[in-house]
Structures are given as structure tokens and as C-alpha cells.
Amino acid sequence: MANIYDVARRAKVSTATVSKVLSNTPYVSDTTKERVLEAVRELGYSPSLVARSLTKNRTYVIGLAIPYRPDYLFNDPFLLQVIQGVEEIANERDYNLLFSTARPSNPESAYTRLLRTGYVDGVITLETLEAGEPSRKLEESGLARVTIGYPLSTGSGTTDKVANAVHCDDYNGALEATSYLLRQGHRRIGVISGPANFMVAIDERLRGFKDALTCYALSLDPALIAYGDFTLESGYAAAGSLLELSPRPSAIFCFNDMMALGAMRRVREMKLRVPEDL
């Protein structure tokens, strides 16, 4: 593969000039520029990104760190969409994505290593679930970083270091959903939540739910909260227990679609209509 010296020789200029032409640095005559570009074309030259990275001290590579949760990761279509979105923008900006998953079995793996070796200019970490150990190491490394999800709180009280993060507004979403039901006149609202203490998003939604009730001077009845695990089956089961309460709730707020499907199946089996009866 041709390098910058080959091009320089062919165009009868110095490598500095070739570099200038390729980076559009001013003060190169049009004729020289044309000669260089001609040589580039003839040789099919394409500068080595590796060499460039070495001098520029930037790789134009962003690490995309994904927590490894086989059961979860394999089945989350949302995740793939996130990856696609990230890739789309990175691509637009001429950045590349280094895909990396943190393995709990080996936190000192490629994932962590990469950060130190200067192969990435920054990282995006997915922390839909709880933040793991690798994430903490990252924190210390001081590398540029954005979290997708709720960042782990940086511990020590009044720390000035606030992690950059982007996530759904779970709190307000839950607040609005609940308020809607309340405005419809519902006063006993059941919740089919995700696992307790599993992820921040769940806590936030519960908080939103609770605050909405408070606005209507209602207090939260713990009996109305059932815990599922985001699967259809768990939604089915949770709906069952909620509907056995008396008086039974007149509405149910499910924390994801699969559980809602399960709940609806159960509701139908009990000869109730949605949305007329529930």
C-alpha cells in the first residue's frame, strides 16, 4: 500500500506538502495541489489512520461499552436501536465505534484495557441496568464519557464531578401516565412494576406514580404494587394477584409492554373487558 512518501516522490514535492493538500491547509498553489491529487489518484493512496492517530493523539474511535447480561442483552430490541442511533451519528461525524462488552467474569478485559491504551477518544456506556465495576474504573480514568441511562452517583457527597448522561424521563412519564388515569376518575390503580432494586428507571417510575397520587391527596397502598420481571408470564401472574384484591383496582399501570400483554390476557380470562371494565 502506497504511503505518503510515494505520493510525495511522484508529485515531486515534500511529504509536508502532500499532508497540507490532504488537510486543506492554505498556501498551496492550485497547480501543486492538482499534481498531488493526481498522484494520490494514480497510486490509490489513502492515509493510514493509525499513523495519523499517533501524531494527532486522537483515534476518532469511540468505545461503546455494553454491560454483559446474556439473558437481557440478547432479547432487548431497544438496545439494537440505540446502537444503530449511536452509530448513525458517529458515522456522520467520521467517528468509528468500537464495540465492547464488559464481562463480569473478567472486568479487566478488553473493555477496561482499551481505555488505558489510548485506543478510544471517549466512551459511551450503556447503563440501563445497574452500574457495574468496569463503569467505576472508567470513572476514575478521567476519559471523556457519556452514559446512556442513569449514571451511578459519584459517591462522596459534594463531588463536583457530574457524569454526563442521557436517559428517558421515567419520573415524568410515570407521573403523566398516572395523572391521566386519575383524571379519568380512577382512584384505585394497580401497578405491575419491574423487579425491586433492579434499576433506577423502575424506582423513578414508582416515584412518579407515587407523586401523582399525592397530587390527588391519595396515599400509596403497597398492596396495589405487584412485581414482575418484564416477561409476559410475570404480567399474567401479577394481574392475577392484583385482581383478587377487594375492592379490585379499576386500572393497572404496567411498566412494560410484555407485562401489559400478559395482564390483558389474564384480564380477558376473567371475563373482564379492556378498557370498559378495567
Add this chain to the structure above:
Amino acid sequence: MANIYDVARRAKVSTATVSKVLSNTPYVSDTTKERVLEAVRELGYSPSLVARSLTKNRTYVIGLAIPYRPDYLFNDPFLLQVIQGVEEIANERDYNLLFSTARPSNPESAYTRLLRTGYVDGVITLETLEAGEPSRKLEESGLARVTIGYPLSTGSGTTDKVANAVHCDDYNGALEATSYLLRQGHRRIGVISGPANFMVAIDERLRGFKDALTCYALSLDPALIAYGDFTLESGYAAAGSLLELSPRPSAIFCFNDMMALGAMRRVREMKLRVPEDL
């Protein structure tokens, strides 16, 4: 960040020795080795992968190229599993994965560019669907490459260049599935296929189906082949048309699970039992 010179100075050796220690090259005394490692530890030194790549002419990065098909890509859980699998092995071998999707709108994008610039040691291309233009360019570049899926035929007749590929044995799978039904005594077997001329896998399965019939001296009745698009709805519809035939098929071979689910739903609605009646 500390570099190899810092380490050399601290351990009072040359950089060559540091390099040797770190690559386990023989002929370094234990005491020297210990001194170097000590310095490495104290400085938190980690060699720059970029610099290493430049001299070794290898980046230890493998490109994972994925065809861009928004509708498809976003919804294929299988794809995510494949990615995970690739990542798992790459990780074991200390390779990193550069994630890249080919955009039809801009084939000359990061995807293609990377290949020329020497940022990747090789590529893995996913070609579950038909092979696109970027794939062809790759072919010409001569870069190490493995295809997941059926590789595009390299055109020009007796070419010696055969692409490396790994894919399901669609032909034998279909052959076996069909043979099983035939052994059970079924003689009129319906097929709910994927879109015609869409991907090689479908053609292969149809071929397997056909050959199985041939073994039993049966010929293929085109009326028994319905075409869906892998969705539940299309399976539902296809089953409907197949079951209207008279005599109706006694078995149906679906090309994916979603269509099978749709078909079963339809079958039940027609008051037929699976597997007793169909």
C-alpha cells in the same frame, strides 16, 4: 500518560529491554525483569496500542460490517446474538470489534473507508440479506474477510477466489424437516416461505424441500407454496390460503417461528387441532 521512555528511565534500562519484558522475549534476567515490571506498576504504564499498531502493522481490530436495513436490523434478535458471539470470541483473542453499518445512501462511507486506511486487520460481513455494493468493494480490496451468510458468487466463471463464509445448512435443514413429515405419512405438504428472490437461505430451503419430495417420487405442487414476509400476520394469511385448497395439506412447513405462530392461530380459528388434524 506514561510512555515506554518513562518506564525505561525509571528502571534504568533501555526501551528495548522494556519492550522485551512486556512481550516476554527471552534473554532478560529475572532481576531486570522485576525492575521493569516494578516501574510499570508504579507508573501505571500501559503501552499505546496505536503506536504498537504502527510498527506491527496490525491493529487487532476486526471490522464488523452490517447491512443497513432499518426495518429489518432493528427487529432481528438473532442479529444481536450473532454480534455477541463474534464479540465473545474476539474478546478471548484480544481482538476488538469495530462496528460499522453500510449505508446504501453512502457506500463510500466509514464502512468502506476503514478498509483502505488500515484501521482493521480484517472484516466480518453479515450478509443475511442479499450482498450489496460495499461488499463488492471489499472483495476487491483483498482484505481478510469472512462472511456470515451466503457470500455473493464472485462472478467471472472459474475464479479461484472463494469467499470464506459460514452459514446455516438451510438446504439440509429443509430436507430433513420435510423428510420427517414424509416419513410420518404426509403427502400433501404446504410451505409458508419467505419472500421470493429475497435471500439465498430461502431458495436453499425450497430446494431442500423439493429434493425431499423427489426422494419420495413426489413432484412439487406450486399451489402448495405460499409466500409470507416472516411476520406473524403474513403467516396467518398464508395459512388461510393454504387451508382453502382441496384437498387441503395435512402438514405445513413454515420458514420461521413468527409465521408458524400466525399459521397456528389461523388453524385454531378454523377449529383444527395441532398436531392432531394438521
Add this chain to the structure above:
DNA sequence: ACCATATAGTAAACCGCTTAACTATACTGA
């Protein structure tokens, strides 16, 4: 006693690019 060989370490070139510093013209305006 001496040469061959194994062991331990070093100097410096090299990978391919960028860029600071420098030289050499040509063009200004006062």
C-alpha cells in the same frame, strides 16, 4: 588456554503521518 555458544542488554532505525520552524520568492504601500 582458547574458541564457540548462550545469555543480557543497548543503540538506533523504522512504521507513516503531522507540524513547528524555517527559507525563499512575490507583492504591497508609503
Add this chain to the structure above:
DNA sequence: TCAGTATAGTTAAGCGGTTTACTATATGGT
């Protein structure tokens, strides 16, 4: 006319490693 500046291009020093020679001991066999 001449200093000052804009333009065009070059030289060479990095960036941070690896590796090929090469030197210098220590060891061993005859």
C-alpha cells in the same frame, strides 16, 4: 526604494512503540 507581509514550499523533529544489529559478559567443552 525598501521594509513588511502574504504566499509557497521544505526540513526535520516528533508521536510511542518494535526490532535488527551489535556489543559484552559468562559458561562450557576439549
